[in-house]
Amino acid sequence: MKSSMSGVAPRDVDQYLRGLPADFRTALTRLRRTIRAAAPKAEESISYRMPAYKFHGPLVYFAAFTDHCSLFPASKRILMQFKAELARFDASGATIRFTPGKPLPAALVRRIVRARVRENEMRHALRTARRRK
Numbered sequence: 441m442k443s444s445m446s447g448v449a450p451r452d453v454d455q456y457l458r459g460l461p462a463d464f465r466t467a468l469t470r471l472r473r474t475i476r477a478a479a480p481k482a483e484e485s486i487s488y489r490m491p492a493y494k495f496h497g498p499l500v501y502f503a504a505f506t507d508h509c510s511l512f513p514a515s516k517r518i519l520m521q522f523k524a525e526l527a528r529f530d531a532s533g534a535t536i537r538f539t540p541g542k543p544l545p546a547a548l549v550r551r552i553v554r555a556r557v558r559e560n561e562m563r564h565a566l567r568t569a570r571r572r573k
Contacts (some may be wrong), residue, residue: 453484453491464504467540471502471511474546478553496564499556511536511544511552518555522548 450456453472457465468491475493476484482493490503501512508530513519516534519526525548530537538544 449489450486452486456486456491460504463540464509467509467538467543468502468504470543470546471509471549474549475500475502475553478550479557482557493553495557496560499560500553508537508539509543511538511549513552513556515556515559517559518552521555522552 450459457469457472460468472491476482479493479495479499482495482499485492485494487494487498487501490501492501493499498514500514503510503512512535514534519531519534519536523531526536529542529544536544
């Protein structure tokens with residue numbers, strides 16, 4: 441499985457997307473918009489040579505590969521929580537694979553991202569409480 445951006449280290453998400461074939465660029469641009477709407481306080485960056493979103497730690501990542509795209513929710517618990525809704529996609533470990541022709545539904549992505557925000561907020565609150573003791 442080879443990333444379609446394997447030879448280039450993009451500076452930002454716009455550059456990453458510009459380097460993709462049109463169908464992948466369209467699918468991932470929509471995914472990006474959905475992620476940003478679901479987590480408006482998240483910081484967008486490039487990490488591990490792919491688009492990354494951070495809010496109180498890693499939130500989600502996405503990438504294009506030769507024959508598919510992936511959303512990485514950075515949480516196996518989230519994949520278990522949404523297992524039934526992800527049944528028509530190739531989801532394993534902490535990775536959800538999809539194609540531009542069969543993209544992830546925006547409503548599902550919103551729920552996944554919001555669930556990740558809640559996970560990170562809870563983890564952050566626990567760490568903060570421990571430090572105060």
